[in-house]
Amino acid sequence: xxxxxxxxxxxxxxxxxxxxxxxxxxxxxxxxxxxxxxxxxxxxxxxxxxxxxxxxxxxxxxxxxxxxxxxxxxxxxxxxxxxxxxxxxxxxxxxxxxxxxxxxxxxxxxxxxxxxxxxxxxxxxxxxxxxxxxxxxxxxxxxxxxxxxxxxxxxxxxxxxxxxxxxxxxxxxxxxxxxxxxxxxxxxxxxxxxxxxxx
Numbered sequence: 624x625x626x627x628x629x630x631x632x633x634x635x636x637x638x639x640x641x642x643x644x645x646x647x648x649x650x651x652x653x654x655x656x657x658x659x660x661x662x663x664x665x666x667x668x669x670x671x672x673x674x675x676x677x678x679x680x681x682x683x684x685x686x687x688x689x690x691x692x693x694x695x696x697x698x699x700x701x702x703x704x705x706x707x708x709x710x711x712x713x714x715x716x717x718x719x720x721x722x723x724x725x726x727x728x729x730x731x732x733x734x735x736x737x738x739x740x741x742x743x744x745x746x747x748x749x750x751x752x753x754x755x756x757x758x759x760x761x762x763x764x765x766x767x768x769x770x771x772x773x774x775x776x777x778x779x780x781x782x783x784x785x786x787x788x789x790x791x792x793x794x795x796x797x798x799x800x801x802x803x804x805x806x807x808x809x810x811x812x813x814x815x816x817x818x819x820x821x822x
């Protein structure tokens with residue numbers, strides 16, 4: 624019951640704020656695999672070898688669950704695309720440092736993060752515009768700024784280091800256009816220059 628309620632609440636947020644993205648779920652997500660509960664954190668995962676599967680732990684906050692569902696589904700989309708096209712010609716030959724990870728990260732990893740978190744930012748943006756009760760909490764604004772800042776830094780890195788294929792250029796260009804539209808009215812003065820998407 625806790626799981627079905629949490630998933631229903633998360634899907635309700637996504638359907639309300641991002642109805643077109645929600646409409647794609649029947650094609651992009653086959654199964655959500657419950658993997659327990661962590662009292663002090665939320666974990667989620669997806670794998671290139673199994674697009675359409677989302678692994679996640681239970682969390683009481685519907686926004687956290689909605690973010691994880693969007694994040695991992697977006698990974699599945701880009702991973703599936705990478706079966707057909709390398710997306711970045713230097714996807715796994717150019718490596719970068721990241722303030723959110725202790726290890727070096729391939730530039731494809733940065734693109735995967737940005738591709739996952741720009742739609743999360745869109746969720747935040749729409750909830751704020753709709754004056755949803757979740758958007759009035761201090762946690763929400765802090766998280767919204769963290770994600771926007773990370774997307775700005777991640778996109779900048781992908782654009783400066785990545786060597787996109789023709790299809791990859793369309794992906795990066797679409798992410799840039801969506802991020803710029805979402806961030807147009809945001810105050811970027813507090814964003815760290817080396818920020819990366821938080822995952």
